[in-house]
Each structure stands twice: as C-alpha cells, then as structure tokens.
Amino acid sequence: AMMNERYQNNKALPFLGKFKLNYLLKPLKKEYPFLKNSDSSSLQVVNEFLTQSWKNFFQDKTGQIGKPRFHSRKYLKKSYTGKSTIRITGKRYLKIPKLGYVRKYYLSLQVEISEPEKYSLTGKQVGIDVGVADLAILSNGLKYPSFDSYYFEKKAKVCQRKYARRRHLAKLLVLQDRNKKVLCPRSLESFTNWQKAQKSKAKYQAKAANQRRDYLHKLTTHLVKQYDVIAIEDLKTKNLQKNHHLAKSIANASWRMFRQMLEYKCEWYGKKLIAVDPKNTSRICSKCGYNSGAKPLEIREWTCSKCQTKHDRDINAAVNILHKATPTGQGLTMVTS
Known part of the structure; x- marks a missing residue:
C-alpha cells in the first residue's frame, strides 16, 4: 500500500x-x-x-x-x-525457523554444481520422427512408445466429477445463506469436502506429470549417450495443438518437453542437435527421393510407386529427417552443440 x-x-x-x-x-x-x-x-x-x-x-x-x-x-x-538454515529431520519432517516442524512439503533447492562431464563419442548419428502412439521413431528402425497416463487420467476424471459436484452444492448453500440473511453466512472456503476432492484430483495429475517427466529424462539421456548427432523436426507444437482431434494426444506425448530436454542435454554432454524443416518428410521416398504426395494419417505403411520400396511411414520420415540434417542437406534451421 x-x-x-x-x-x-x-x-x-x-x-x-x-x-x-x-x-x-x-x-x-x-x-x-x-x-x-x-x-x-x-x-x-x-x-x-x-x-x-x-x-x-x-x-x-x-x-x-x-x-x-x-x-x-x-x-x-x-x-x-527464506535464507535461514532449514533442517530435514528424519524421513518426513522439515524444520523451518520460527514455524517449527512441517510434515508435508515440497522442497526446492538452488545450489552451485560443477559442469557435467562430456559423454564419450560413439560416431553414430540418428534422425528422430515424433509421433502420438510412439513418441520417438528412429531412422534405424527403433521405436520408443509414448508415456501411458491412462490410469492417472481415469482417476483424475473421477475426482474432477466429485470436485465439480461438491463445489456446485457448496455454492448453492452459500447462496441460500445470503438469501435467508443468516447471522453467520457460510463462505465457499468453509466447505472442506470440495477442497478434499480438489486435492485428490491435483494429486493424480501431479503423479502423471512427474512420471511422464521421469520417462522423458530417461529416454533423452539414453539417446544423447548413444548418438553424437541427433536430427529432429522443427515442429511448431502450439500450431499443431489447434487440431482438436490431436491436441490431447500431442500434449500427452510432450513433444515440446522432449525437444527441450534433448537441447540442453546435447549442450551439456558435448553432442549435437539439429532441427530441420519437416516439410515433405512423410511424402518423399527415403531411397529414391520420389515425392508421392500427401497421405491420410491412417496409412502407416506405403510402397513407393517409382522404386517399389515398401516403407514404414514413421521410419521413412525419420530417415528423411537425418538426410536433411547432413551438411549438404537443405532445410537446416538450428544447430545446438
């Protein structure tokens, strides 16, 4: 003030x-x-x-x-x-100056650490195409599935319905108190049932987010260890999520977080990440270079009409991404090393 x-x-x-x-x-x-x-x-x-x-x-x-x-x-x-000394006592308690012991907490620490050691070079390079069912499809044919959050989403939906119902009933009771002009009208915060439901919903959502992040950390670290050069698509995730049929699946796959982790881990460990223009990567034959045109998403395999090579749609796209990332390739948009 x-x-x-x-x-x-x-x-x-x-x-x-x-x-x-x-x-x-x-x-x-x-x-x-x-x-x-x-x-x-x-x-x-x-x-x-x-x-x-x-x-x-x-x-x-x-x-x-x-x-x-x-x-x-x-x-x-x-x-x-705060800046004062905070002590962790036992397995579950945190002692804060003046406030005393706290049982349930999330603790965030800011510390100085030494630079991470560089990974040894392997001489390998790979192109990665991201998808919905499979998060990462590699140009060598390996596929890594997306994180399955079905169980936590189901639990969160149940808690969301309970939370919405209880909050609606609490609002009705608050309005009744106002209309009846009672001496001590209840406020929305005085109803603890809807607050409990809200916490339950948030708990399952947090579990899903934490396990998804853990899965992405393990996958990206494995990729950076295995390959010296990693080529990915320069996708505009925000624009892709405007498609309401795919928005939820794209958000669940966490393409943006996957790319961000690859970017800083490549910088940490002395590897190279190259993002290329994704144009026509699913249309061009990776063997002869013939552009066979657009294909519906339900078509996962196709045969080149020129060289008769049978392609897996995603693996073919990953190979084309790797081709674009070569020094003589076109469509290079960013290099992080």
Whole structure:
C-alpha cells in the first residue's frame, strides 16, 4: 500500500529500494506483531521480490507487465522462501525457523554444481520422427512408445466429477445463506469436502506429470549417450495443438518437453542437435527421393510407386529427417552443440 502511494505521488515521495524497505521491518513488527511469527530472512525475501516486480514494471516498454498487486486472500499459496538454515529431520519432517516442524512439503533447492562431464563419442548419428502412439521413431528402425497416463487420467476424471459436484452444492448453500440473511453466512472456503476432492484430483495429475517427466529424462539421456548427432523436426507444437482431434494426444506425448530436454542435454554432454524443416518428410521416398504426395494419417505403411520400396511411414520420415540434417542437406534451421 505504501509503495502504491509513492507511485501515485512519485514527485513528492521517492521510490524505496530493498535495503530501505528492510529498515522498515522493525517498526512494522511493532505495529503488526504477527510479523514476528516468521523469521526475518523470509520478510527480506518478500522485499526483494516486491522491489524487483516494481523494477520490471518500470522497465517494461511493451505494456505487458502490470503494476504489482496484493496477493489474493481467496487462493492462498502456502509457500515459504527464506535464507535461514532449514533442517530435514528424519524421513518426513522439515524444520523451518520460527514455524517449527512441517510434515508435508515440497522442497526446492538452488545450489552451485560443477559442469557435467562430456559423454564419450560413439560416431553414430540418428534422425528422430515424433509421433502420438510412439513418441520417438528412429531412422534405424527403433521405436520408443509414448508415456501411458491412462490410469492417472481415469482417476483424475473421477475426482474432477466429485470436485465439480461438491463445489456446485457448496455454492448453492452459500447462496441460500445470503438469501435467508443468516447471522453467520457460510463462505465457499468453509466447505472442506470440495477442497478434499480438489486435492485428490491435483494429486493424480501431479503423479502423471512427474512420471511422464521421469520417462522423458530417461529416454533423452539414453539417446544423447548413444548418438553424437541427433536430427529432429522443427515442429511448431502450439500450431499443431489447434487440431482438436490431436491436441490431447500431442500434449500427452510432450513433444515440446522432449525437444527441450534433448537441447540442453546435447549442450551439456558435448553432442549435437539439429532441427530441420519437416516439410515433405512423410511424402518423399527415403531411397529414391520420389515425392508421392500427401497421405491420410491412417496409412502407416506405403510402397513407393517409382522404386517399389515398401516403407514404414514413421521410419521413412525419420530417415528423411537425418538426410536433411547432413551438411549438404537443405532445410537446416538450428544447430545446438
């Protein structure tokens, strides 16, 4: 509130940085005793975040970054950021200064690490075509399936229906209290059943996301170890997801995350990633180069009308991707090494 007031009267009142804001913590603790319940380092972190958000607002020339706002009272984010010593006791408890022991938590640490060691060169190169049923189809014929999240999606849907039903009933009861003008009307937050259903839904969604990420980490690390040069399609995933028939399958396959992991792991371990233009990779015969035209998605195998070579659609595309990534190939768009 004070920073908003200074912003409105910027000529009369100067802007305060994080160090000057930290000097105000002591008188604020006397005025608001509840601030003493948290350690001082966490309050200093809040001052840093507040100062940085104002700087971002002032320096923005695009008009996309808005003025800092108050946190929402309705949707609380139970998080803690501090600089003090945090201890992990036993297998399940975290001890935070002043707040004491916390049983359920997610802990994020920022540490300095040494650069990863480079993988030994294998002399191999490969082209990769991404798909829906099979996430990665390699030019040498190997196929790696997409992560199967059916079980978690089914559980999340059940919890979603329960959550929506309970939230709707809670809203009706809140409206009844308002209409009847009871002395102590109930709020939506006072109904714990729909909050439990929401947590159950979020739990299964988080499990699916974590297992998918773990699967992608293992797959991308294996590929980077095996091959020195990896060629992939330069796909615009956002545009592809506009197709409502394939959007969910593409999101579940996580093509974008797969590419991002390959990019930084190739950079870490001294390998090369090349993204090529995907145009005509499914139409051209990888043996003779004849373009046989567009084919419906349901056709997974086809025979070249010129050289009579029988192709697996995805493997043929992966081979064409590798051909495009060669130094003499066309359509090169990005090289990361």
